[in-house]
Amino acid sequence: TGTHTVTQAEIDAGVVSNTVHGATTFNHHINNIIDVVDDSDDSDINSPAGQNDPTLTFISQTIELEVTKDDNLTYAEQVLNVGDIVNYDIYVHNNGNVTLTNILVTDANAIILSGNPIPVLAPGASAHITAMHMVTQADIDAGEIVNQAIASTNFLGDVYEDLSDDTDPLSPVGNDDPTITHIKKTSGLSLTKVGYISTTNMICPKPGEEIIYTFEVRNTGNQNISNVEVLDPQITTPITYVSGDVDGDNKLGQNEIWLFNGTYPLDQQMVDLGYFDNQAIVRGLNPQNVSVSDISDDPTNPADVDLNNDGDPDDITRTIIPQHADLILLKRGVFNDENGNGLADEGETISYYFTVKNRCNVTIHDIRVNDPLIDVNPAAITLGAVQEDNHTFRGNYIITLADIERGYVENTATAIGYDPFNNQVTDISDDPTNFTDVDVENDNEPDDPTIVRTPNIRVYELLTPNDDGLNDHFYILGIESFPNSVVKVYSRWGNLVFQTTGYNNTDNYWDGYSQGNKKYKLPVGVYYYVIDLGIPNVKNIYTGSIYLNR
Known part of the structure; x- marks a missing residue:
């Protein structure tokens, strides 16, 4: 009798083959020893015919793969977003009695990361393989990720394979059930709103100019949102979509930011207040046709007030409006020649006309004009931005x-x-007629005084000494009022041809003749005069030209 311990190689071969050798020694003659040897023969009637065939013991071979797969998550809804990673642990077990080689694991809905293929797997051994799946919008819309791995091997020309089974104790009972990762469907929107003033003058934006609003809409859930619109109760013009629908499906995806624009005109009340507050709402529909909305937040406002208790701030958007108050007063004087003689006479009047302008953007009220020289209408006026009044104030x-x-x-x-x-x-x-433009107040506006000439003389600048009674001498109207006046006349070469003190239009005037020892007619041409009225401590000199014609 004998025993043999089966080896793994014999199981893998499926048979144990052995032969017994029998031998003896026979002493036929002295010192003549003969060895007798014989191999055993298998007495099994099914063994091959003939002598000395080995004894074959055939071994039953079992090929059994078992694959398990787990996502390491509880068997409940998970909060997952597009792009999140679900990791899987896959274990391949050899439950048979033969050694398996080159085991290949595939998964149609996951990416194998490591441990594949398995070169050798002994009976009773296990191999670990890792895999991953990136969450897609389709997964979220379906509410679950379903996948299953397959392990396959070839043994003696036959293919053996097994489908993975989910090891979670709450998964469906039975073998080879797929691994299901349940996804919680969430829906949410986030709206931010900022405004800036579109103006040519940021120091002084005026009513009628516009606040430009930019709206940013984000998807804070994991489902696509359709029919997205932004509403602002104070903006009457349409709020328009600008950009952001990257895939062009008219649905707001998780990784998209949609931009909208809107405008609102400034009015005087807003400018006088110095700011404008308002708030918008965004709304849309999730795949279940349920309305989703959010109140806008100003990202520049640190208050972070959460009006709708959704964990997202909802601060009012406040647009600051720069304010500037600036008055302009123009004063124009007009001499009223009541007696029509062309000269200023005592008791005649000057009329003053005032224009008041609001040069900037805030309302200016209780405006009055003070003039130390005259009594101005005491009424008060109010002017809005860039308004003016040119009829209230006169004197x-x-x-x-x-x-x-x-x-x-x-x-x-x-x-x-x-x-x-x-x-x-x-x-x-x-005085708008005075172009000296002295800026007394240093406010970049001229403050020239209003000067009205009191025309006490008038010079007639044509001399035709031909005794026709018209312009026969150099006529200076009103010169008699100034007995100390000095009048000089020069030729165009600068030669003094006439000079007198106490000029008058009766017997002390220039008649086109030269002065001096030898009086003679001066030639036709242009001459230049200088008239000093002779008023003490007042420099009041008239100059000009006169044409002499004969």
Whole structure:
């Protein structure tokens, strides 16, 4: 009798083959020893015919693969988004009694990361393979990720394979059930809104200019949202879609940001307040046709007030409107020649006309004009942005003898008003006909005084000494009022041809003749005069040209 311990190689071969050798020694003659040897013969009637065939013991071979796969997540809804990774552990077990080689694992809905293929797997052994799946929008819309691995091997020309089974204890009972990762469907929107003023002058934006709003809409859930629209109760013009639908499916995906634009015109009330607050709403539909919405948030506002308790801030969008108060006062004077003689006489008047302009954007109220020289209409006016008034404020001044002697009347007025916060706003008047443009207030606006000439003489600049009674001498109207006047006449070469003191139009005038020891007619041409009225401490000189014709 004998025993034999089966080896794995014999199981893999499917048979145990052995032979017994029998031998003896026979001493036929002295020192003549003979060895007798014989191999055993298998007595099984099914063994091959003939002598000395080995004894074959055939072994039953079992090929059994078992594949398990787990996503390492609880068997419940998971919060997953597009692009998230689900990792899988796949184990391949050899439950048979033969050694398996070159085992290949495939998975139609996952990417194998490591451990594949398995070169050798002994009976009772296991191999670990890792895999992953990237979540898609289709997975989320389906509410689950379903996949299953397959392990396959070839043994003696036959293919053996097994489908993976989910090891989660809550998965369906039975073998080879697929691994299911359940996804929680969530729907949410987020809206941010910022505004800026479109203006040519950021220091002084005016009513009628616009606030430009930019809206950003994001999908905070994991389902696509359709029919997305932005609504703002204070914006009456359409809020328009600009960009963001990357895949062009008219649905707001998880990784998309949709931009919208809207405008709102500034009005005087907004400018006077200095800011404008408003808020928008975004709404859409999820795949279950349920409405989804959000109240806008201003990302520049750190308050982060959550009005709808969704964990997303909903701060009002406040657009700051720069304010500037600026008055302009223009003062124009007109001499009224009531007696029509062309000269300023004592008791005649000058009329003053005032134009008040609001040069910037806030309302200025209780505007009055103060003039130390005249009484101006005491009524107060209010001017909105860039408005002006040119009829409310007027006044008259009575010309005095001193004004006539001076030759002009000069004065300045002041406009005083108040901005929406009752801060005083003032401006010193400017004469729009005076181009000196002195800026007394350093506010980049001229403040030239208003100067009205009191025309006490008039010079007739044509001399035709032909005794026809017209322009027979150099006629200076009103010169008799200035007995100390000095009149000089020069030729075009600068030669003095006439000079006198106490010029008058009766017997002390220039008649086109030269002065001196030898009086003679001067030739036709242009001559130049200088008239000094002779008023003490007042420099009042008239100059010009006269044409002599005969």
